[in-house]
Amino acid sequence: MKKVLSGNSAAAYGSMLVRAEVISAYPITPQTKIVEKIADLIANGEFKTEFVKVESEHSAMAAAVSASLVGARTFTATSAQGLLLMHEILHWASASRTPIVMVNINRGLAPPWSVWADQTDSIAQRDTGWMQFYCESCQEVLDTMIQLYKVAEDKDVLLPAMLSEDAFLLSHTSEIVDIPDQEKVDDFLGTFDPEYKLDVNRPMSFGSLSMPHQYYYEFRYKIAEAMENAKNKIIEVERDFEKVFGRSYGGFLDLYRCDGADIVLVAAGSMSSTIRIAVDEMRDKGHKVGLARLRVFRPFPVEEFKKLAKDVKIIGVLDRSFCFGYEGAFFTEIKSALYNMDDRPLVKGYVVGIGGRDVTLDVIFEIIDDCMKTTDTKEESFKWIGLKG
């Protein structure tokens, strides 16, 4: 059924469609409406779930880990400062192998206060052992939530997954969303029934001490291995999802008009939609420009980037985040992925949209123009676009 929904409402409907059994969340702008919508759905009797009220995001994630450990399908949502407060428990979640799905609304970090789009909050959780997905539309938010439970709960994966959507540009943007039939989602997902869980009839302990000579090292290796396993699973699940629901999002790298492209822009999240318009305009003028939308940041799509890079002259990477003391995270990681190629393209980095600064068509054309003017293919380049004087 088609409805006009915001990215926040899409996430709330997603949690109902996957039949999340436990939800613990603490409200924070611009995520608050996810919690409010879930509360509405529970109050009007549409959604049967255990909503755990908590006093902070740290507790929200702790409750989510506990719920997942007893074998409940668990959902939570947060943003920015809230995500940072969860940081300690994010590690607990992945190392406990709890397949929690969380929606994070990408928002700028204070100070100064900003409630607008900025991906630094989730990039700062890169090393927590969570899968990371970035969405472009409200429909993709809903569909990806369904996909993520299927990936996360797979016995060869069993890792938590974070779905990020840009503050306001998706969280508060209402657009047409096709809500899938409940029966189809039920058939697609099945129920969550982990082999190891907290069960009074089958006692076992989780998270106890592991001495250096015992298995801590191997537990960490297993997480690394699970991330590798997730790569195939993400592709497989999206293929299956497309068969049932008729929609797909390109897996790891959503390629748009990259065939024969000399210049490819890489971006994640809502700005990708606007970039598609710029790409079309450039193609109409005969310029070979494409977009590779980075949909999955962890596990990182090294092979996909290598394949893309074979036939491309310049890759322009747009980061809506910044790692102080170096550069944009996507820029760094894409260069690293291509380093061992014999004939790699020039990779140029651009910071845009920090703190919700509007990424307009003019901004994108400026970047395309900068790439087109590049003559020295060994030139290193990294720029903040549109800084005010």
Added chain:
Amino acid sequence: MIEIRFHGRGGQGAVIGAEILAEAAFLEGKFVQAFPYFGVERRGAPVTAYTRIDDSPIRLRTNIYTPDHVVVLDPTLLEIIDVTEGLKENGWVIVNSHKAPGDIDVGSHRVAVVNATSIARKYGLGSVSAPIVNTSILGAVSKATGVVSIDMLTSSIRNRVPSKVEENVQAAKDAYNSILVDQNAR
């Protein structure tokens, strides 16, 4: 594509108004997008909201800089914000005001006026001191611009408004029937 920019103050319903307009256009078979731009969430602070309506899927995810029409929910905003910034030629400026359209200075743009505040008060929408004027002014938007029909607008209001549903529908209809247009406008 039609782009509409709303200027209001926190508590007047500009954000929900942009969504109601989008849903009305969706009910007419259009592709739509509505989103707000606001700072601190407090009553009285200036709020901007946007609606895009198109025959094909909308990919542009930026603020609206060159709107086709502008909707002003609070006339005092005319004194502090250039509401017509970037407004296209022949675009409507639809203002909630008790004044006559000829007394509203928005340069050479077409002006439509509706007393949304008194209509909202009449139907008990919001409080007497802080009425919620979004559904009233949307009736005027429907009449002046024709971007959505009054029938689809009232359907959208019924889908979206959480309480006093029929009062909101009546407010939109009253506004539709009572807008004043500057007769000297181009």
